[in-house]
Amino acid sequence: MPSGFFALLDDISALVKASAASLDDVPAQVAKTTGKVSGIVIDDTAVTPKYVVGLDPSRELSIIFQIAKKSLINKLLILTPAALVLGYFAPWAITPILMMGGAYLCFEGYEKVHSMFSKHPEAQAESEEIEAITPEELEQKRVAGAVRTDIILSAEIMAIAYSQVTDQPIVNQILVMLAVAVVITVGVYGFVGLIVKMDDIGVHLAQGEYSATIQKFGRGIVTFMPHFLLILSYVGTAAMLWVGAEIIAHGIPFTAHLLHELEQALANVPAVAWLAKALACGIGGLILGFIIEKIVGLVKKAVPSNK
Template sequence: MASGLLALLDDVSALVKVSAASLDDVPAQVSKTTGKVSGIVIDDTAVTPKYVVGLDPSRELSIIFKIAKKSLINKVLLLSPAALILGFFAPWAIPPILMLGGAYLCFEGYEKVHSMFSKHHADATPEAGDDVEVITPEELEKERIKSAVRTDMILSAEIVAITYATVADTALVNQIAVMLAVAIFITVAVYGFVGLIVKADDIGLHMAQDKYHPTTQKIGRSIVKFMPSFLAFLGYVGTAAMLWVGAEIIAHGIPFTNHALHNLEMALADVPVLAWLAKVVVSALGGLILGAIIEKIVVFIRRFTKSSKA
């Protein structure tokens, strides 16, 4: 009996030692993973501010907090367990699911580009008899949050999938620790920076008050003047990043396009910045074309559904 208990304690001790040694690698693996998902993080950071632009300034941080909270819940309670389960039982299902998410990003990115070049339609004055939908600020806020969480869900799924691929060959406890650490770190970093961006104009106004040094006032006024142009630029970057990331997700799931992107990078390997830029431009253009095709399909399905109901 005593020998059996000692053997059990030895096994527990060995398991603890293995787990501890595995957990020692967590910081290095978290660092490695965050480097791999940098493009998606840029996308998430650039896209999110547009969801609070035009809303009540006093609600901006509250809205960002709600989006961040749902993003973290999705990563920790939905996406990470789903990745672990799929990775164990059906690893073949992960790429198609990610490709569907990439297709959605391309579709949404194309719609943003299309709206940029069709502003005259949006600015047109409604004619008499036209149905104009009127929503309250509360409804608009809820709609913005839903849209932001929907986009974040796809980007988070890609982050979780890349994280899982990085630690798939390690112990389960290590997989859980790394995925949890990456989820928390990226969520806090992205939405903390987004909060700083959307409140920068308020910070500038505070710095521009007469009670501060003239240099401080000048910096504050410069921030206030700079932020509208910066937010507009960030909107363009976010749209381009949606197309780039969406197309790259799809390209990685198709051997031919994956090899083509890899060969493009290798051809320009002597100039890393140029290689990266070429891959981004090609991916964004491909995402734009794919988004346009998906948009035509969606419009056709909507018309067909309406005609069927009629």
């Protein structure tokens, strides 16, 4: 009996040691997984600042916080459990869901590109401003729109995160996905908060109480930020097309093989290989977005409106 008891203790000790060794891998897995979703993170970071444009500057950080809080809740309480449940009961569903999300990103990206080159942007802006709305209603509308976009991007992030840990113990899967949710949400919305307040920081530094050099630096920030936000919007659109198309390509054996062959052909120059793959995916995403937009247009015409 005593020998059996000590044997049980030995087994428990071995199990604890194995679990501890496994948990030591979590930080590395989080870092690896975060790198895999970098394109979507760029997209999320680039898209969000537009939701506070034109609103009361004193409300900017509050709005960003509202979006970040809902994003984190969605990741922790909805998307992570959903990914784990699907991964356990229906792992075959992960790839199609990823591809549908990728198609949505291509569609959104194409619409953004189309709007950039539209012949009548002023008329579109005027039609959007006809509706009378209070500042509070506008804020709620912006937050709701941001959360809708974020949940698509967050779903992609968590699905990709899960795909990187499918061979890990369930405890590791949960810890990695929760850590990724927190790290990415804090990182993205912390950086977004900094971006939207940079002009205020520049104005503050440009005041007379600082030295001439600091004042000049502050004025430079104020001058540069509109250009930076414009560049960021272009980067976000490009990332949306690139990421969406790459997700779809990896879900189709033929296109996944083509991407792999492209990378292998340029393996000696990694930067060129990455750029070539991103460019190929960007163009493919633009074409796919165009096709989806036309299909959506035909469906809207075929389905009678309730108005």
